[in-house]
Amino acid sequence: MKKQRKPVSKKKWILRGVVGGVLFVVFNIALVETTSQSWFCNSCHIMNPFYASWKTGSHAQVHCVECHISPGVDSFVAAKLNGLGQVVDDVLNRTSTKPSASVSAMACMRSGCHTMEKIVAKQSKNADFRFDHEKHYDKEYYGIKITCTTCHSHVMGDDHFEVNTGACITCHMIETDSQDVLVEAGPQSGPGGSTRLIHMRIRENSSTGKVGDDLAAAHGAKPAEAPTEAAPLPQDETHKRPPSDCKSCHDAPRQEFMYRGLKVNHSDFLEYGGQCESCHRGATSAPNAIDDAACLSCHSFGIDKAQPAEEIHRVHNEGEHKIECFSCHGTPRHGPEAQAVKAEEFDCYKCHIDQHNIQRQTYLSTGEIRKAPDGTDLVSPMFMAHVDCTGCHVVPSPLDGEPHNGALVRRAAAQGCNSCHQPGLGDKMIPLWQNATHELYDKASAEFESLASRATAGSEAATTLEEAKRLIDVVRMDGSWGVHNPRYTQDLLEQAREKIAAARKTIAPESGS
Numbered sequence: 001m002k003k004q005r006k007p008v009s010k011k012k013w014i015l016r017g018v019v020g021g022v023l024f025v026v027f028n029i030a031l032v033e034t035t036s037q038s039w040f041c042n043s044c045h046i047m048n049p050f051y052a053s054w055k056t057g058s059h060a061q062v063h064c065v066e067c068h069i070s071p072g073v074d075s076f077v078a079a080k081l082n083g084l085g086q087v088v089d090d091v092l093n094r095t096s097t098k099p100s101a102s103v104s105a106m107a108c109m110r111s112g113c114h115t116m117e118k119i120v121a122k123q124s125k126n127a128d129f130r131f132d133h134e135k136h137y138d139k140e141y142y143g144i145k146i147t148c149t150t151c152h153s154h155v156m157g158d159d160h161f162e163v164n165t166g167a168c169i170t171c172h173m174i175e176t177d178s179q180d181v182l183v184e185a186g187p188q189s190g191p192g193g194s195t196r197l198i199h200m201r202i203r204e205n206s207s208t209g210k211v212g213d214d215l216a217a218a219h220g221a222k223p224a225e226a227p228t229e230a231a232p233l234p235q236d237e238t239h240k241r242p243p244s245d246c247k248s249c250h251d252a253p254r255q256e257f258m259y260r261g262l263k264v265n266h267s268d269f270l271e272y273g274g275q276c277e278s279c280h281r282g283a284t285s286a287p288n289a290i291d292d293a294a295c296l297s298c299h300s301f302g303i304d305k306a307q308p309a310e311e312i313h314r315v316h317n318e319g320e321h322k323i324e325c326f327s328c329h330g331t332p333r334h335g336p337e338a339q340a341v342k343a344e345e346f347d348c349y350k351c352h353i354d355q356h357n358i359q360r361q362t363y364l365s366t367g368e369i370r371k372a373p374d375g376t377d378l379v380s381p382m383f384m385a386h387v388d389c390t391g392c393h394v395v396p397s398p399l400d401g402e403p404h405n406g407a408l409v410r411r412a413a414a415q416g417c418n419s420c421h422q423p424g425l426g427d428k429m430i431p432l433w434q435n436a437t438h439e440l441y442d443k444a445s446a447e448f449e450s451l452a453s454r455a456t457a458g459s460e461a462a463t464t465l466e467e468a469k470r471l472i473d474v475v476r477m478d479g480s481w482g483v484h485n486p487r488y489t490q491d492l493l494e495q496a497r498e499k500i501a502a503a504r505k506t507i508a509p510e511s512g513s
Contacts, residue, residue, distance in 0.1 A: 035083055038064045044090050050160070057160035066113075067161070070104045102322045103161070108148045129168075129249050141171060141242050144313050153324045169332040170325045172242045172249065173284045175203045202284050203244040246276035285333035294328045358477045362484045367474060372491055380485040385420075392416040392483075412483070430483055437475065437482035440493045444472050447500045454507050461503040468499035 034040055041064050042051040054060060059067065069079040108114050124131040136146050144150070153164045252266040316323050326332070361367030365378040372378055382391070393410040417426030448469055455462040471492045475481075482489045 032080060035080070036063065036065045044086070053160035057162065059161055062113075066110065067103045067107050068101050070106045071110045072106075103149050103152075105147045105149075129165075130251065131249075139240075141240050144171075144317055147317075149322055150317065150325075164324060164326070165334075166326045166329075166331050167324070168249070169284060169334045170329050172244055173203055173334060174287050174329070174332060175201060175241070202286060246280065252276075280339065283334060283336075283339045285338040287329060287332055298323065298327070358474060359480070359484060362474070362478045362480070362488055365485060365488045369488070369491055369495065372487065378485065378488040378491060380488070383485075387420070391419070412480070433482035433486045434480075437486070437489055437493070440490065440497075441472065441475055441481075444468070444493050444496045444500065447497060448472060451500060451504055451507060455503065459506075461506045464499050464503040468496040468503070471496040471499070 038051070038054070041047050054064070065079070069075055109116060109119075119137060120134045122133045124133075136151070137148075139146050151163050151167050152161050153167070252270055254267065256263065256265045258264070316328070358367070363380055363383055365380065369378065390410065392412045394416040395411050395413045396408045397411045399405070399407045399409055414426030414430055417429075418424075448465060451461075452465060452469075455465050475489055475492055478484060478489070480489075
């Protein structure tokens, strides 16, 4: 006969509950303490390079959590819960290859670290530049609020949360081109059918070297003159422009030195009234235009809706996951290196303007259309796999028309596919893409030619046919006949045929037909 168990007494239940509760609290405290240690961050392989740079940086004695978790119980609990989710993702191999971390100004000024008074009073000066924190911290230039992380960031290598001088150049030496910022786009850009394309250019320095004159010149006024009524200076700090005059950031070298056989004495030159730009023009490299391709380096499918530049800056500079300026603007070069490159290149872009723009737009699907009728993205799979032009253009060949001048250009060849795909795939797929594109192109061209002469100039049909012709021409000028982006090319031609069909309905039929 089975022996009957005695019921557990109430005292034992209470004791078990107390012991269990104590163990639970101890376990969680140990868990929190363990995950708060800097070495724990290094247990995730994607953090290895960041951990290595932290150990050799100026904050090596500061635990990761003291910077990356803002002061306050709510911030601490939220960070730990988020960290738990990251641990689960790491165990399930779902960790992103692009870690994102932010440091708030509150974390910089927590007890025992920096103080507002010391930061504002701090002025840095070395052989290369001088910096005044009071003129930067918590100020707003171009509508961008400057915080600690605007200038201090993780750049590369051993520079963990050090000053990124690229941020200095981006604000002081580069600006948005006010012209041609609105371009036609698809429905995803919202009402109005246009989106903002941010063009950047190098700022012109002031002719007198005075910060005030630089600011006035930026708003259309001549140096030492009041700004015009049409372009008044802002009365607050919100949209103030950082000075671009050389002497606002640098002191002229005091010592005399030889440069390529020439004796240089900056003091004498400046006493004569000479300007830095007389010798140092081209000291900043020309920035690239910013488009949706930059978004794809972080976002899986870019942006669904274009936003004003001010809002883009706010989200990326002050948001939860702050990114560095150069992530979008590129790393600008400034100084002797940039000037040397400028002299060697003689600014080729003055003549060669957007020479491969059509091909680029086709590959990135940033041209006439961006989405298929079903709403899916038309970005080339090759681009999503980070294949650039040199992935397919692999065969050096002489330029057409001048085969004996020694100039070579890399031309596309099917063998380029073999480096990533099964050998022979390019030889099989390229003819299929090109034949299908040629067939669709010939149909669209023939349909256009049959109607072009019958459309009355200025009529709705003529306008629609011109739109169709523009789409057809893009395919012809791209020259790859579908290889750069098969889906995008096909959709261009299909939309062209739809426009031609729409125009046909409004054109009177030919007599006898």
